[in-house]
């Protein structure tokens with residue numbers, strides 16, 4: 001598909017790196033595989049100034065805008081690569097539909113995660129410290145370059161590169177789609193806790209002519225869907241989603257594999273620390289046998 005034909009020439013932001021040359025992309029996607037080593041600190045300390053464990057700091061960034069701005073660079077980077085690298089690489093026939101399919105589903109996810117969820121749907125989000133913001137921004141940039149380079153010309157470039165892959169692409173898409181719905185469903189169960197509290201507050205405020213208190217930092221034990229079994233089913237569904245994405249790209253799609261591994265590396269210690277947080281707040285008895293993230297396992 002030759003979408004680049006309809007787009008004006010985009011300027012090079014950082015010559016050689018944004019968009020990356022093939023050589024630099026190889027270096028980026030190789031180095032990006034070692035990200036899990038950087039998460040060692042996350043396993044050892046629970047200090048993480050975001051969400052449930054946010055801190056009071058005058059440097060804090062408002063939660064909703066921080067989430068939007070730190071989560072969107074990956075999507076923008078992939079799209080930028082798709083609109084620049086094919087021209088630089090002389091791929092005048094355009095890229096195969098399967099490349100664009102992966103770009104499409106990745107974009108759908110991040111429109112939800114970076115725009116719809118924080119700016120439209122979430123009733124409130126805790127402030128985020130610039131350290132977390134910077135790390136997440138860097139994570140997105142690296143992941144966007146790693147995936148974007150592969151999809152935009154340094155991975156498969158013709159339909160022949162995708163030959164014989166139709167069934168695994170279809171199965172991967174089905175896994176991706178159901179898991180995205182699972183992720184949204186469980187995200188929404190958390191939202192409903194604050195939405196319903198806000199509704200109750202508004203009713204009371206109207207009846208008693210008092211101001212609404214707000215729902216910032218209001219936490220309850222969620223219980224619907226997979227929340228019966230784990231405390232972070234939205235994380236679990238997201239991992240399944242990116243496993244489906246990797247399946248679409250195929251076993252040889254190293255950037256999709258790195259994406260999944262790096263997500264697990266950063267989110268698993270968060271979920272385990274999150275379970276400790278729930279036990280401390282609500283008590284071992286109320287948390288019960290619920291695991292952190294994978295039903296029956298972890």
Ligand SMILES: NC(=O)c1ccc[n+]([C@@H]2O[C@H](COP(=O)([O-])OP(=O)(O)OC[C@H]3O[C@@H](n4cnc5c(N)ncnc54)[C@H](OP(=O)(O)O)[C@@H]3O)[C@@H](O)[C@H]2O)c1
Nearest residue numbers: 051052122124125126187190193217218219220234235238
């Ligand atoms: N965290 C990561 O490293 C990461 C990485 C990639 C993708 N994601 C995805 O991004 C989404 C959000 O991740 P997250 O780490 O922010 O999840 P989270 O800690 O569960 O928080 C999600 C949202 O729900 C609120 N919330 C959380 N627990 C609640 C409770 N018990 N009662 C009421 N409200 C509650 C949070 O408010 P507060 O902000 O006020 O706590 C926040 O607005 C997930 O779907 C996840 O899969 C996360």
